[in-house]
Amino acid sequence: MTVLENVSLKEFNTFGVDAKASLFTSVNNQLELQKALKDPRFKNPFLIGGGSNLLFVNSISHPVIHINIGGxxxxxxxxxxxxxxxxxxxxxxxxxxxxxxxxxxxxxxxxxxxxxxxxxxxxxxxxxxxxxxxxxxxxxxxxxxxxxxxxxxxxxxxxxxxxxxxxxxxxxxxxxxxxxxxxxxxxxxxxxxxxxxxxxxxxxxxxxxxxxxxxxxxxxxxxxxLPDPKVLGNSGSFFKNPIVSKEKIDALLQEHSNLPHYEFTNEFYKIPAGWLIEKSGLKGHREGNVGMHAQQALVLVNYGNATGKELWEFAQKVQYTVQQKFDITLDPEVNIIE
Ligand SMILES: Cc1cc2nc3c(=O)[nH]c(=O)nc-3n(C[C@H](O)[C@H](O)[C@H](O)COP(=O)(O)OP(=O)(O)OC[C@H]3O[C@@H](n4cnc5c(N)ncnc54)[C@H](O)[C@@H]3O)c2cc1C
The missing domain is CATH 3.30.465.10 (Uridine Diphospho-n-acetylenolpyruvylglucosamine Reductase; domain 3)
Incomplete structure (x- = not known):
């Protein structure tokens, strides 16, 4: 088992955030994985796959195991x-x-x-x-x-x-x-x-x-x-489309007659989070190295060398603005690793 120390995870997350892992190993089959898990250095590991659904807010204190099992x-x-x-x-x-x-x-x-x-x-x-x-x-x-x-x-x-x-x-x-x-x-x-x-x-x-x-x-x-993460760091849709009650939809429609909404189950409706972000004036909004994409309001983008902290703080501002305007909470679809 090859164990690396102080490894940059920049290549292991599609946001391109330069978070560090103090210990890192990659496993190619189940036996290698079990061997790594039994190693006391890899207690409470953090697992990583393609890194396309992760935002590393800080460096990782947990040992990282990259799952690389093929076939x-x-x-x-x-x-x-x-x-x-x-x-x-x-x-x-x-x-x-x-x-x-x-x-x-x-x-x-x-x-x-x-x-x-x-x-x-x-x-x-x-x-x-x-x-x-x-x-x-x-x-x-x-x-x-x-x-x-x-x-x-x-x-x-x-x-x-x-x-x-x-x-x-x-x-x-x-x-x-x-x-x-x-x-x-x-x-x-x-x-x-x-x-x-x-x-x-x-x-x-x-x-x-x-x-x-x-x-x-x-x-x-x-x-x-969708922007290509190799060109512009991102993790696809950053927030889930919120699901709200019929009462909430009826109330919102009074104020926003063009509100797009889709029946989810009998009593609940899904609203496109991108629409809420756009109507909150945040589509294409950029602050320094981070922003919501100009064509895809739901995609949080790393325009340069943004840190995980900058990206997460910006995302929280988006949550706050949408909450204030629509009284709807946007939950991240991406795993926030703090
Ligand atoms: C441009 C773009 C477009 C996207 N479009 C879509 C879309 O249309 N639909 C959609 O659903 N998603 C989409 N996504 C999100 C992403 O592709 C998916 O969530 C994908 O399944 C994440 O896989 P990953 O291997 O990159 O996971 P990672 O980001 O590596 O890990 C995700 C989570 O799983 C954990 N984990 C990793 N490996 C394992 C394992 N073997 N066992 C247990 N836990 C593990 C990690 O610790 C982490 O918490 C998009 C992402 C991007 C960048």
Whole structure:
């Protein structure tokens, strides 16, 4: 096991924050992970995957374990479907491309989401009308406490909107090592309902799209819409879209008749956080090295060498301003590591 000291995590987070880890190691399989966990120097570790959903506010006092477990394997199949077992360190988008190459359906709408497969269940990644939970079979996780191995299914994980038990009760308790997904070989359900997918397909005169066509459309939309973290440090949507009651929506509509809102469940509605930020006058607002992106109000951006502290203080100002204007609390989607 190679252990490094005083390592910069700049390359390990898409915000590009130069936080330091006092101790760092990278593990390539479950045995290496268990070995690291048993090492007293790595007690109470902080786990890192692709670093695309993290904001390091300060340097990390915990030892850092980078989960770099590879491998994509079919472990079961019938005429209609396959169960694919994926190492936690496999890049999510590489998995999407692998599935497309094999004509396995279910994750094409989730193309180009940054980060690793092992982290995808943590916030139940979602985009363009699809969520990880739609194809989830189960996962393997190692307890950080006693290094035991567990298999958790969908019920265990308690998936919700950008949420799971790993963000709540199980936070910092397990390291996910393998994720298994159930993908469809035939009779693909092609979901073109969301965003501009249909518009792009129409522009290309595609009337009977394949899963590959859908993935291409999603990639095109995402490339035009979201800033590339390699060019401009960011972590995608910084806040979750808030979910409010019907009474709250009715009250807001009195004042803002054009308020966009979508039914979430019977009594609750989702409001686009980007709209609230824009209407609070913060879209494109910049203070020094940090700001909300000019085209995507929901994306917090590191324009230069911003520190984690600067980014978090700015995000808190955004929360405060939206709270004052709309009496709505914006919760971060990104994991704030203080
Ligand atoms: C440009 C951009 C666009 C994005 N678009 C979307 C989108 O459309 N939809 C969406 O849902 N998300 C989106 N995201 C967020 C991000 O891609 C996802 O949340 C992704 O799943 C994070 O994966 P990661 O490997 O980078 O996680 P990391 O940032 O490395 O880690 C996230 C959390 O998981 C913990 N962790 C890391 N590895 C493990 C492990 N193996 N076991 C247990 N805990 C672990 C970490 O300690 C941390 O708390 C976007 C991000 C960016 C930068």
């Amino acid at each position: 994509i394997q079919i472990i079961d199949e019938n005429d209609d479907s396959v169960i694919v077992s994926v190492g936690a360190g496999v890049k999510w988008h590489d998995l999407v491309m692998w599935a497309l190459k094999n004509n396995y359906a279910g994750i094409e709408n989730l193309a180009l989401i940054p980060g690793n497969t092992g982290t995808a269940p943590i916030q139940n990644i979602g985009a363009y009308g699809a969520e990880l939970k739609d194809v989830f079979y189960n996962l393997i996780a190692v307890s950080l406490e006693d290094y035991s191995t567990h298999i958790f299914d969908e019920n265990d994980c308690e998936f919700g909107y950008r949420d799971s038990k790993f963000k709540n009760e199980w936070m910092h308790q397990y390291a996910i090592t393998t994720v298994r997904l159930l993908l469809q070989k035939n009779n693909h359900f092609v979901n073109t309902q969301y965003g501009d997918i249909e518009k792009i397909l129409a522009q290309k005169n595609i009337s009977n799209p394949s899963i590959y066509d859908v993935a291409e459309a999603v990639m095109e939309i995402r490339k035009n819409k």
